Amino acid sequence: MPPLVKIRSEREQMSAIERRIADFILDNAHLLRDYSSQQLANALDISQSSVVKFSQKLGFKGYPDLKYSVGAAVAAAGNGESTRWPPEDQPGGYLLVAETLRRAKAAAEEETMAANSQVELETVIALVDNAPKVFIYGLGDDGLYAREFAMRLSLLGILTVQQADPILMIANLSAARPGDVLLVFSEFGKLPQLWQLSRQFQEVGGKVVSITRHTANPLRAHADASLAICAHDPQPPVAQLLYRSSLQYLLDFVFVLLCQANPDRQRQLAMNQERIQHLIDN
Structure with missing residues (x-):
């Protein structure tokens, strides 16, 4: 690392x-x-x-x-210098800001890939690919990425249960069985209800995968596997953008790995995409 x-x-x-x-x-x-x-x-x-x-x-x-x-x-x-954002009144500032943002995103994505080893990624891929059901949970902005990733997994033929309501997700735990996987999206991993949800899921024999910033946090510490997102910038709004960009990049990579790990997933994806296109055309 x-x-x-x-x-x-x-x-x-x-x-x-x-x-x-x-x-x-x-x-x-x-x-x-x-x-x-x-x-x-x-x-x-x-x-x-x-x-x-x-x-x-x-x-x-x-x-x-x-x-x-x-x-x-x-x-x-x-x-090696930290990102330096050009002054607003600097000549050509518009293009300089665009280029600075592009470089900052590229650097955050490279750092994110370096923080997630091949062994760690393969562990997550194996858990998701072999799971009878995949539960997916995220609040707020995390919930947007959780919902989108749940849709992608569904297109691969993976049975998913996605919720943004903690009460409904706890209710859904009654359907959890050994071997099922819970993906928890939480940028900082510090919300108490997330620990409770994860612990209850593990008590029935399920495996928990955390998706958080690459920092020490309770959710990541108690998960069975984790995906770490790197995104650092002196300006909080920019740091948030870098987090979203790096998170999407890593999720895209995981999706591609899932497709490559199981040819049946690729066939199922093609079939579902064809069905969706047929529905749109008609």
């Missing part, structure tokens, strides 16, 4: 000093090559040993190993 992605994903579980180190690295990744462990410690007014322990806690041999890894990631991504 890329070092900056790892730091972001584990930040919420860090101590206050560790978060200060993490934030400095995330904000100044392109400058880290110029800092020794002592210089970094001096800049943050902490001990050098805190910097070393931080590096080791992330799985690196020491600070030089972390610095090299961050430098390589920065070089691979370009100049």
